[in-house]
Amino acid sequence: MLKNIIGLLAGLLFGLGLLISGMTDPVKVQGFLDIFGAWDISLALVMGGGLVVALLGVQLIAKRQKTSWIGSEIDMPTKTVITKPLIIGAMLFGIGWGLVGICPGPGIVLLGTGQWQAYVFVTAMVVGMVVFQRLEPRLG
Structure with a gap:
């Protein structure tokens, strides 16, 4: 049950982040991919911010504990x-x-x-x- 609740909360947080950052707008994404036209750097900034947070979080958790909140082993490739x-x-x-x-x-x-x-x-x-x-x- 806890696994499902944590999954739901993580999914809701991820979806909210996508909505707030505007990454659900296909025009914004295509603007990022249009590097020779009206290039929109905002997607790169959102991805970079997410990458930094994820890297820091994974490193912090991997050093402090060997299992996740739902009890599965943290196994880094x-x-x-x-x-x-x-x-x-x-x-x-x-x-x-x-x-x-x-x-x-x-x-x-x-x-x-x-x-x-x-x-x-x-x-x-x-x-x-x-x-x-x-x-x-x-x-x-």
Whole structure:
């Protein structure tokens, strides 16, 4: 139960942060990606701020305790493996993000606004996840 409550609170905080920072606005995201036009640096500042907070938090917690609030072990990866599925997935993510200006987090937040684009995006995202799960054994 505690795991679900913490997950809900973290999700609500993340969604609120996306709304306050304006990162749910596809035009703002596409402005960030338009480096040769009317470039909007605000997304880089939001990502940088989030990265600093996350790095500090992870380092602080990793030194102080070995388990999370929900009881699972804190296990920091020590090695990065770059695979073909990872590269293909990153390329598909980047292409989709650039075309529509929405990624999974803001897409889910936008469902609450009633925008039809959010429903199309999240439906396509779920279909993509299902297709990947079915194809993953063959991609190996």
